[in-house]
Amino acid sequence: MDKTxxxxxxxxxxITDDAVLxxxxxxxxxxxxxxxxxxxxxxxxxxxPANLTVINNNAGNGKIGIAAMIDAGMVAKMICSFPRxxxxxxxxxxxLAGEIALELVPQGTLxxxxxxxxxxxPAFFTPxxxxxxxxxxxxxxxxxxxxxxxxxxxxxxxxxVKGAVGDTHGNxxxxxxxxxxxxxxxxxxDKTIAQVSKITSPGGIEPEEVVTPGLFVDGVVxxxxxxxxxxxxxxxxxxx
Amino acid sequence: xxxxxxxxxxxxxxxxxxxxxGAYVNLGIGIPEMVAKFQPEGRHITYHTENGVLGFGAAPxxxxxxxxxINAGKKAITLNPGASFFHHADSFAMVRGGxxxxxxxxxxxxxxxxxxxxxxxxxxxxxxxxxxMDLVHGAKRVAVITDHxxxxxxxxxxxxxxxxxxxxxxxxxxxTSLAVVDIEGGQFILREKLxxxxxxxxxxxxxxxxxxxxxxxxxxxPELS
Numbered sequence: 001m002d003k004t005x006x007x008x009x010x011x012x013x014x015i016t017d018d019a020v021l022x023x024x025x026x027x028x029x030x031x032x033x034x035x036x037x038x039x040x041x042x043x044x045x046x047x048x049p050a051n052l053t054v055i056n057n058n059a060g061n062g063k064i065g066i067a068a069m070i071d072a073g074m075v076a077k078m079i080c081s082f083p084r085x086x087x088x089x090x091x092x093x094x095x096l097a098g099e100i101a102l103e104l105v106p107q108g109t110l111x112x113x114x115x116x117x118x119x120x121x122p123a124f125f126t127p128x129x130x131x132x133x134x135x136x137x138x139x140x141x142x143x144x145x146x147x148x149x150x151x152x153x154x155x156x157x158x159x160x161v162k163g164a165v166g167d168t169h170g171n172x173x174x175x176x177x178x179x180x181x182x183x184x185x186x187x188x189x190d191k192t193i194a195q196v197s198k199i200t201s202p203g204g205i206e207p208e209e210v211v212t213p214g215l216f217v218d219g220v221v222x223x224x225x226x227x228x229x230x231x232x233x234x235x236x237x238x239x240x
Numbered sequence: 241x242x243x244x245x246x247x248x249x250x251x252x253x254x255x256x257x258x259x260x261x262g263a264y265v266n267l268g269i270g271i272p273e274m275v276a277k278f279q280p281e282g283r284h285i286t287y288h289t290e291n292g293v294l295g296f297g298a299a300p301x302x303x304x305x306x307x308x309x310i311n312a313g314k315k316a317i318t319l320n321p322g323a324s325f326f327h328h329a330d331s332f333a334m335v336r337g338g339x340x341x342x343x344x345x346x347x348x349x350x351x352x353x354x355x356x357x358x359x360x361x362x363x364x365x366x367x368x369x370x371x372x373m374d375l376v377h378g379a380k381r382v383a384v385i386t387d388h389x390x391x392x393x394x395x396x397x398x399x400x401x402x403x404x405x406x407x408x409x410x411x412x413x414x415x416t417s418l419a420v421v422d423i424e425g426g427q428f429i430l431r432e433k434l435x436x437x438x439x440x441x442x443x444x445x446x447x448x449x450x451x452x453x454x455x456x457x458x459x460x461x462p463e464l465s
Contacts, residue, residue: 004245011307011347025435026291026292026310026314026328027293027310028307028308028310028314029307029308029309030308031461036308047313057328071264080367080369081368081369081371082368083366083367083368084366084368085314086314086356088366091366092366096365096366102366104367104369105369106369106371106372106373106374107290107291107328107332107369107370107371108290108326108328108335108371108374109327109373111327111328111331111332111373112332114329114331126336126374127336127377128336128373128374129373130377130407130408130409131405131407131408132373132404132405133404133405134340134369134373134409147408151286162434166318172429174325175308176244176306176308176309176325177291177292177293177308177309177310177325178308179292179325179326179327180292180327180328181327181328182327183327184327184328184329191385214271219365220268228307228308229307230307230310231307
């Protein structure tokens with residue numbers, strides 16, 4: 001068993017038009033920036049994958065990553081908790097022009113909906129959003145005198161995530177707070193592709209150190225000189 | 241008598257005095273983050289941030305940032321000894337599961353029954369909620385830090401919120417630029433106020449009835465820049 005993918009182009013080649021795509025990271029921390037840019041390259045060369053629904057905590061920042069996907073016109077809908085950032089122009093312009101859809105989800109509900117999909121739990125009750133406009137139209141039930149909102153699992157066709165070290169079985173570690181949504185998204189997609197700074201042979205990661213077991217990961221691609229999204233934004237990089 | 245409203249660091253200082261040794265605390269983005277600066281000497285407090293860190297410390301010096309190590313406000317942080325990382329679902333299990341002792345949030349409006357509005361002021365623009373609707377549920381105490389009134393002098397403590405709600409009956413204490421107010425039994429209970437300010441004047445700047453449940457203390461934080 002070897003889940004190693006030869007390069008970024010191969011890693012994003014199976015992502016289809018109209019797909020629901022989870023993209024890991026929280027802001028720039030843990031964002032699979034090279035996989036995103038490989039996907040944009042493919043779209044610009046072939047017109048595919050188009051009409052994507054993207055799931056991420058945010059909706060892009062500056063002119064790289066998810067913001068560059070939105071600028072390129074590949075994204076039909078964002079599912080996120082906080083579509084604002086220091087430079088949210090890409091999403092804001094398209095949203096106010098009615099050219100991109102938004103499903104706004106409280107952050108903890110977003111995380112739990114993704115986890116539930118990965119865990120085979122179709123729905124759950126949460127106190128978050130009870131009594132607010134984000135609970136509008138949703139089933140409410142009382143438990144021990146407190147009201148809760150029914151939320152459904154959130155599945156995806158594909159997930160692209162960023163790990164620190166991966167092995168050929170797909171076991172992953174994460175760097176610092178770059179873990180965030182990545183392990184959850186690995187569980188919740190039909191097909192998960194991880195970019196990592198280094199791929200080792202099995203045993204290269206101590207079993208005690210594995211955060212995402214390889215069972216949740218379908219492909220691993222090594223990007224040894226991987227950039228950090230926030231660093232790119234702060235140095236004024238544009239991906240157009 | 242003349243009075244001067246508290247500056248934001250002074251409100252944060254007052255909130256910090258109530259955090260007990262050993263507490264696990266989430267501080268919201270913005271003014272609430274200042275509370276950590278005024279942690280009283282000798283108390284060990286562990287700070288939680290939604291994106292999966294417990295036990296973070298002060299901001300790093302300029303140039304020392306590692307942008308994989310950030311807080312929920314996307315600002316660079318450092319780690320204290322004993323810190324830990326976890327994924328987002330565990331992070332919000334800590335929130336909703338009642339494992340945090342305190343969450344401190346900002347506010348546009350707080351109603352006398354504890355309703356909070358702090359995520360948007362109308363239906364225009366791009367809505368963004370982040371973790372606010374989760375954070376108002378689960379922590380053992382949920383407090384607010386805020387100016388007592390809006391910039392144009394309108395009360396932020398009101399009978400009923402007119403802005404979209406973040407949570408229902410979730411706030412237990414409000415630290416303002418003029419007073420400390422508890423919410424109990426659907427009422428604002430005044431605990432402390434600026435000593436130079438009369439009760440009637442404070443009431444006139446408050447959009448719902450202020451009740452007193454005994455002595456009203458003097459709100460006198462130190463001068464802070």
